[in-house]
Amino acid sequence: MGESIEEPKKLKSPLRNSKLLWLSGIAFTFFIALLGLGLSEISGFNRIGPLACSIIIAVIYRQIAGYPEKFRTGIEFSAKKLLRFAIILYGLRLNIDVIFNQGLPLLVRDIGTVTFAIVVMVLIAKWLKADTSISLLLAVGTGVCGAAAIAAISPIVKAKEEDTAIGVGIIALMGTLFSIIYTLIRPILPISNVDYGIWSGISLHEIAHVALAGAPAGEDALAIALLAKLGRVFLLIPLCFIFMYWMKKRTKDKTGRGAKIDFPWFLVGFIIMSLIGSYVFGTYITVSPAVMDGISKTTTFVLTMAMIGLGLNVSLQALRTKAMRPLIAMTMTSLLLSIISYFFV
Template identity: 75%
Template sequence: MEYSETSAHIVKSPRLQWLAGIAFTFFIALLGLGLSKLPGFDHIGPLASAILIAVGYRQVSGYPEKLRSGIEFSAKKLLRFAIILYGLKLNIDVIFHQGLPLLVRGIGTVAFSIVVMYALSKWLKADASISLLLGIGTGVCGAAAIAAISPIVKSKEEDTAISVGIIALMGTLFSILYTVLRPLLPLSDTNYGMWAGISLHEIAHVALAGAPAGQDALEVALLAKLGRVFLLVPLCFIFMYGMKKRSPEKQKNSAKVEFPWFLIGFIITSLIGSYVLGDIIPIPSQVLDDISNVSTYFLTMAMVGLGLNVSFSTLKNRALRPLIAMALTSILLSVLTFFTL
């Protein structure tokens, strides 16, 4: 349904346009959540499902300009708030007391993914911005890492949306492949869980691949993955430093690198989740689950705002080579981590 002049007149004041834009992303996110419950789409999750709907809307009806302020609020402000809430999932205490060896492996995964993705994108002459985001998403924690890094490296919203869509697709394919291969591999359940946690893209992908191997394998897989999530904070500061140290010529043509204050919020919520909630302040696990669901929904709304910036012509011209580079990087990462267990 095309965004008509009649509906545009209904939303006259800037505040109403802002609220209508947020409501628009809320509604599309709700559709994405519903779509993700259907067979097939349940493997790619609500974020990618919402992006698919938003991209489809853009191709049919164009960008709803009257709602831009609210849509951009969801794509930027809600995105940062969702990442702050995401910190509650990260138990720093568990990582430092039980997962230090896995954290070291996680550092290797992050470094390998970024370096190999960079080399392959150069070789394939792939889009540099999308390839960088995919390398970071592959190494750290998928869409959340891409969303956190993209404002620091000044990526276009279209590039962010394309990268999130690609990593959701690739991560889903690999997690299903892991599940199929598990009975055929000479790995104990624990080592299999470690392999999944070290090499797969999103927390959801790790859970999908790890669960069939049993509770112990799933716990190891999630612990390994949380170690990689922890690395998101230092990685963001490394990229901040790198952006500030760019050549003077490039600095003249770019905006000042803003401090990512949402990362401070991410650190604070991580500390609260690790040392306050449950120990000092008893809180039911259901409440934490509800907060996690809210953060996922906000992140889904943000993905709608990003997806509305994608056009099929650009997607066709810019996404194929980064997709190939990421596929090769993911294969190499899986093989390397398998043989180093």
């Protein structure tokens, strides 16, 4: 009679839980990206940049604490969706109009760089019996524009996330090493500052590496270096379509028809953003340098968040067994590229 009846406890909605864990996974990559960004501000680590620093943190976390399974959906969202979003934003860095008006002679050299890097890297990797997937990603990264090129090509060639992370880490570290060497030997090279800038732009790995090596030679050298580098970024567009065609031919089914290759729609976004940055901004819409700098930093940070998801899939055992030979092959390719391109400046 006087007994109170307890109300049944309300069960938490599974949908609400899944959304919360999804958001927590994204927040997890955001937090580690902040740590990577902070680490990259420290002397020494500032040479390798936030992407490599974040991957290092993610790999160390994986070895100590394991993969955070409950956050997997959010982490995979960062590794896949945010990665493609970052590539789309990256298109704003490519001013197609400048390339067509000022950089066509450099574009010919850029085509030579991309072709040489991919062909030579693949041949050396085959000779060394290096991991095919990582070697191909490094070949594209060396020839085109480092981590961004690896991130763009990776889904097309269906590379594993672990291989993509290893490739990005290697390209960041080796590119930094080469840019420092360029800076050290610049004073003793018998070439003008402008020619040095061209050499840096057609041979170094990422835009950040080109800027690092080109800046000490002066504003004119840096400007021509970045122009040469932008030509290689532009070549990422046709290269992606070439790899799509190659993958379709390579993965034929039993009927003899090419297997279905998912179209990289993010590449369309990359092209659209390139066109906006080239023909809309500055012509129809005035965008301040501060805003463009903010977009550039946002792009880098979003790409860094994506790298966390990739880095968490790396095991040190795989790093030891899979990465060494591709690293050797890339070092040899980069050395040959630097030496040969120097004589074509």
